[in-house]
Amino acid sequence: MNDSPGAPQHWARIQESGSLAGMRIMVWIRRHLGRLPFRIVLGPVIVYYYLGQALPRRASRRYLERIWPLHAGHAPRQPWWLGLKHFMAFGQSLMDKVDAWSGMSMGVKLTPEHRACLDQAIRSGRGGLMLVSHIGNLEICSAISDSRDDFHVTQLMHTRNSRKFNQLLDRSTLRRGPEIIEVTEITPATALALAERINAGGFVVIAADRVPINESGRVRHIDFLGASAPFPEGPFWLAALLRCPIYTLSCLREGTSHRVEFQPFDDTSHLRRTDREAWREDAMHRYVAWLKDQCRRYPLQWFNFFPFWQTDDRYDG
Amino acid sequence: MANALELELKHLIIDTLELEDVTPDDIDRDEPLFVEGLGLDSIDALELGLALQKTYGIKLEADSEESRRHFNNLKSLAALVEARRVT
Numbered sequence A: 001m002n003d004s005p006g007a008p009q010h011w012a013r014i015q016e017s018g019s020l021a022g023m024r025i026m027v028w029i030r031r032h033l034g035r036l037p038f039r040i041v042l043g044p045v046i047v048y049y050y051l052g053q054a055l056p057r058r059a060s061r062r063y064l065e066r067i068w069p070l071h072a073g074h075a076p077r078q079p080w081w082l083g084l085k086h087f088m089a090f091g092q093s094l095m096d097k098v099d100a101w102s103g104m105s106m107g108v109k110l111t112p113e114h115r116a117c118l119d120q121a122i123r124s125g126r127g128g129l130m131l132v133s134h135i136g137n138l139e140i141c142s143a144i145s146d147s148r149d150d151f152h153v154t155q156l157m158h159t160r161n162s163r164k165f166n167q168l169l170d171r172s173t174l175r176r177g178p179e180i181i182e183v184t185e186i187t188p189a190t191a192l193a194l195a196e197r198i199n200a201g202g203f204v205v206i207a208a209d210r211v212p213i214n215e216s217g218r219v220r221h222i223d224f225l226g227a228s229a230p231f232p233e234g235p236f237w238l239a240a241l242l243r244c245p246i247y248t249l250s251c252l253r254e255g256t257s258h259r260v261e262f263q264p265f266d267d268t269s270h271l272r273r274t275d276r277e278a279w280r281e282d283a284m285h286r287y288v289a290w291l292k293d294q295c296r297r298y299p300l301q302w303f304n305f306f307p308f309w310q311t312d313d314r315y316d317g
Numbered sequence B: 001m002a003n004a005l006e007l008e009l010k011h012l013i014i015d016t017l018e019l020e021d022v023t024p025d026d027i028d029r030d031e032p033l034f035v036e037g038l039g040l041d042s043i044d045a046l047e048l049g050l051a052l053q054k055t056y057g058i059k060l061e062a063d064s065e066e067s068r069r070h071f072n073n074l075k076s077l078a079a080l081v082e083a084r085r086v087t
Helices: A020-032 A035-052 A054-072 A079-101 A112-123 A139-147 A163-172 A188-199 A234-242 A273-297 B002-016 B042-056 B064-070 B074-084
Strands: A108-110 A128-132 A153-158 A179-183 A203-207 A219-224 A227-232 A245-254 A257-267
Touching (some): A020 A079, A035 A079, A054 A079, A054 A273, A079 A139, A079 A245, A108 A112, A112 A257, A128 A188, A128 A234, A139 A245, A139 A257, A153 A188, A179 A188, A188 B042, A188 B064, A203 A234, A219 A273, A227 A273, A234 A273, A234 B042, A245 A273, A257 A273, B042 B074
Parallel strands (some): A108 A257, A153 A179, A153 A203
Antiparallel strands (some): A219 A227
């Protein structure tokens, strides 16, 4: 990916908006004054952000144009209003993050099927890799891992983004959340660290919907919601090499509670070396199909506010 | 001693990466393992790292420059194993 004019801007180059001070004030309001004052302040903040930030606004619109027909059966009728709702959902997710990390009890629902799957995964003692995405709110899952002694979660994160927000949470809240391994690229050292966690029965979380800035060479363009979008091969190579059970995990807001979905995806324990390339290809397509289904069901909880598709242009709209 | 370990590592590399046409004699201790030389790529490096961990219990620092140096050639790899092995 390059910086030439017209090329979609890489998410990691986009500054996460909002100054740290502003966010800290929001966290303070949420924690000391409560939910209602927070919501009252959040509204204007999100509107201000929505009006002022053209890039994420356009990215949101491009996305909503693609997903809304699948979700609602028709194109967005009031695109401007829908976009604002999308941003509001993001604001809500920030509040939920703060709540989760502050140790407030979150209404978390697992269907019996997903709960059985999670219990079995933990009981097996084999650990695993959990593929996630930037849809919904994974911090809620961290809260689950905090509440269970036998559920050890390590999150692999790319260093560039989200750092601000996490710094903020570290300072403003008491909990530390899951163990986070920050990387700029996946090296043998990273693979070793992850293998160690999994061999000890732990679970590793890795997002597979954003292309890391240094790994532009290992990118696969896959059709997603009607146009080609870049997806990283890295998580799938890791999945193949780590030889362990693979799951998908998401946490989606449903009314006032959260729905956690934990499903088996695959098991690479006996994957043959010669079959690896074919497996990676197939697994990436299955992941994208999973992502599409998540988006279709919870369209406003997609929090990739950057030009996601190859055809997206930062000057368009 | 160093040579015995290097031979062991040659076999480990060949077995792990299923390099069918390569014999231990083809691997030069000073020749770069990756990109040039044997022509292994970054995925192979990950796999080799995991095999080293399994066989010798090696740990690596997260520093990517550091691990690039260790994985440079057979000689540096042998030095790494010598220094870090626990089994």
